[in-house]
Amino acid sequence: MNIKILFIALSFISLKKCNSQKADVFEETNGFIVVEAEDFHSQELDEIRKWYRVDENNTPNIQPDIDGSHAASASGKAYLEILPDTRTNHDETLVRGENFSNKPGKLGVLNYKVKFNNPGKYYVWVRCYATGTEDNGIHVGLNGEWPESGRRLQWCKSQNTWAWDSKQRTKEEHCGIPKQIFLEIPEAGLHTISFSMREDGFEFDQWIMSKEYDISDSIQNF
Ligand SMILES: [Ca+2]
Ligand SMILES: [Ca+2]
Ligand SMILES: [Ca+2]
Known part of the structure; x- marks a missing residue:
């Protein structure tokens, strides 16, 4: 291989790497950060339920999953869905630790x-696509x-x-209470x-952390 061809080949490899690599660390500025769900750093506890990327070229073939792809209208034309989805309505059996976990940090953990x-103090907002009453809940945590x-x-x-929302489900209010979903960042620096x-x-497109609860001025597709 002559030098010129070698150089072209190396350029192509480094360009490809650059194109396929997502930011490893995101940075908050002015009390606000927005991140694509599909740009997670790592996934854990994914043996029973796992987050799969859905985009315009790829729909995971994991069954059961009653609805189709919503990639065309997702931010970045991509999102994550946690599958399989064995409970789509109230009549299907709820299996704790399998298709439902009221305890956080037990199933399908994504890290950023x-x-x-x-x-x-930051309010946490999430953009999700819910098709029923049994695919519209998630938990958020900080540093384990x-x-x-x-x-x-x-x-x-x-x-x-x-739809963007930031509400906490309680025993009294199943549809959630505003301003109750937040994380306290203890100090400047790197956090998970x-x-x-x-x-x-659950279909997960993007998330936001914002010092202001009202984010309607910060994003276009609110
Ligand atoms: Ca689905
Ligand atoms: Ca479900
Ligand atoms: Ca997305």
Whole structure:
């Protein structure tokens, strides 16, 4: 191989690597950060339920899964879905530790690395696509811990479309209470933000952490 061909080959390899590599560490600025769900750093506890990437060229063939791809209308034309989805409605059997986990950090844990410049309290928002009442819950945690304020994110309205929300399901209010989903970042520097399954079939497009609860001015597709 002459030098010129070698150089072209190496350029192609490095370009390809660059194109396929996602940011390993995200950075918060001005009290705000938005991250694509599909750009996670790592996944754990995925033997029973696992997050699969769905995009315009790829729909995972994991059954059961009653609905089709929603990639065309997702941010970045890609999202994650936790499959299989064995409980799509109230009449199907709830199996704790399998298709449901009210406890956070037990099934399908996604990790994201974030460099925070401004410590303090951040509200967590998630963009999800819910088709029923049994695929619309998730948990969020920080540095391997799962505080009460990160448990049971819930969507009720806006079914069958992508929707941003930040509400916590409680015994009294099944549709969730605003301003109760937040994480306290203790100090500036690198932290791990994690999400874990509450209900299988959850479709996860993006997430936001924001010091202001109202994010409507910050994003276009709110
Ligand atoms: Ca589905
Ligand atoms: Ca489900
Ligand atoms: Ca996305």
